[in-house]
Amino acid sequence: MTFRDIVPIIAVIALLAFVPVFVTANTVLNFLVFTLIIALTAQGWNILGGFGGQFSFGHAAFFGTGAYAAALLQVRLGINPWIAFAIGAMAGAAVGWMIGYLSFRSGLRGSYFALVTLAFAEVLRILANAATFTGGAAGVLIKLHVRPENFQFESRSAFFWIALALVGAVLVLTRWIERSRFGAQLVAVRENEAAAKALGVDTLRVKLGAITLSGAVTAAAGCLYAQYFLYVDANIAYGTWISVEAILAPIIGGLGTVFGPLVGAVALHGLGEVTKLAAGSVPGIDLMVFGVLLVVAVGFAPDGILGLLRRLRRSAQLSGAPRHA
Amino acid sequence: MMYSPAIIAEAVVNGLMTGAIYALIALGLTLVYGVLHIINFAHGALLTAAMFAVWAVHVAFGLDPYLAILPLTPLFFGLGYAVQRFVIGPASHGSDSNILLVTLGLSIAIENALLAGFRSDTRSLNTDYGFQVVELGPLLLSKPRLIGFGAAVLVTVLLWLLLSRTDTGKAIRAVAKEKLGASLVGIDVAHVYAVTFGLGCACLAVAACLLMPTFYVNPRIGQAFVLVAFTIVVLGGMGSIPGALLGGLFIGVVESLCGLFLGDSLGQIGIFLIFILVLLVRPTGMFGAKA
């Protein structure tokens, strides 16, 4: 990876960093922070699903682990929230490695892998909902104590910048994946596992690497969620909603691309807000649109928004260029 | 803690009765898997839709849930046919992972459309037989659930007969075995796919009608069932009809016993652990090979 590879990332992040200067309304900032958390969750999914072709339907397992770790470590054990955050991400990596080891070792792929990840997430949800350590169905409340060393801030902009920095860091990470041997091997596994093996790719190790990274990134999003909303319960942390969000954004934005998850998350939640404005406060209307969009995207725009843009640009170039008969 | 044999026996029998309905739901899933080789993630949402349909025809026309089987089964067959033929088939371009995503999208869309239409309230039906019981030796059994059990077993047998004895069944089995060969001998594969999907949805309509006298419906209810149904399908062997019945009964009993020993909130965990174990150890199922 060279510096030139990350120039677009730096440009996009720098541009976005100015948003809180112009936008100060809390509702808008809330929306932006939430969207960035979803983008981060989806960036994690994209490493495994987009680059590795292993579609997990249970990324809630990682998101929830991050969220609960961040909350419980500080509430129950009094650990500093920043350290809890780091541990939370590592816990996500560990859970990722474990789920990956069990399922990839048994050769699960395709729909079977989707199902088993879904089941792992459900087991964790039920456990978190029942155990007393996790606060059971009542969940965990993080005490409000606004101080930077507590990972709590006066202004929402601070959170926005932290979320943005994390998203930026993962953009760089993803770009590195795209440019590295690990990434090439991961994509090879996605395209054709047998051929990859024949070329000396240790497919198990590569997939494990991907799910571990993926788990860490999505868990970091979970930590951020807990820290922002100061509350976690089983249906939020380990609920299917977040697994679905993790899948939707990369597919809408552009599967297996660096910017796909971010573009997808912004587009989806932007659209969601518009739908809510248009339809009033009908519950579920935004998600209904997302579902339809997923079907349409898979059917007609398999490369997502970024793919559409690329195609548009190409056809614009073609029509702009002088024609030869 | 000790449990009296009577309590355990009752839990087992109750489990069997729930299990039969589970089996019926799993039947649709396994049939679709066996023929199209896809996992239909929209199965749960379609079940929810069927349950709302039962509720709606009862409220609007006073139609008894058992009688609702007559109009709703063909209706859902047609719905399933159309969804496969005009949505899933064209949108997935024949790729497995696309089908996974398309059915996921459908499931999100249907579930949230129901949420938008009916809100998140839980609804149930009032029938005069809802709480009737039948005495069977020392056991008191709910009459509607007993009916559900009998009907579910009956439908399984009917479906099995349909597949093994009729021309349609023959075509379906041919496509399941060898898609290319079937299309070469003149079978319209897209049509057979749609029929199969329609049959899967018809099973859901029957299951919904059998469930509603004793159960309730809300927009998220399908999720709970579908995960159980996946477990059954995996346990019984993807694509196996007898496997779905056995698996359904088994899971019903496991759930009921886990509920008894572990309490309601942890009860479901037994199912998922079985699910994960079976997937990890033998993804082709415990009760027989892939059909």
Added chain:
Amino acid sequence: MLEVQNATKRFGGLVAVNQASLKAAIGSITGLIGPNGAGKTTLFTLISGFESLTEGRVLFQGQDISHDETHIRARRGIARTFQIVQPFAGLSVIENIAVGAYLHHAKRSDAMARAEEVGRRVGLGPELDKSASSLTVAGRKRLELARALATEPKLLLLDEVLAGLNPSEIRDIIPVIRAIRDEGVSILMIEHVMQAVMNLCEQVYVLAHGRIIAEGPPAEVCDDATVIEAYLGTGAAERLKREKVHA
């Protein structure tokens, strides 16, 4: 270089490979021929580690590699091509080859440079930036060869790389294979195109119903009565001899 000892592979009741033994000498091209369904490809999957042996051993450079995983064998220097081509369809030609090159070149620039070099060598120069799925049959066969070659193997297993090519395409690729051998890469090739076998191979093994039924220099093997019968049925050798006499 490579030695297969009494290899047996059973699929349920079917014995696909039965007590087969063969050797491939360093720096030589060894042929493996036999009728359809004889078990040739299966023998390759045993050598490359895609399937495990039911019985027997595989030795490579004197070491028993029977229990090594596929990617370990690739690292040791065994590369295979697939009879049914297996391109990374979503990637460009050069990216396909680079996956092989990454085996011994960790840096992207090195791997890409190596991939480009190998690509040109097998005649894919003009196609390097195209999508692999846009290649013709001949192109895909070349891609198989290029990817395997990019791993810098010591032993190359070629599974019918000439099948489906027209005579002029075959004529183009034969020197490429010979040049690879001349660089010191040992080659074991499954081939139905007899002209190529005669042309390239120093030693030939004949597999029928999972058993090695003959071995030797190609010209000798092709005259062997058991070999002719394996291909054409019992009595065929006799008939051919009689026809020759009458002619």
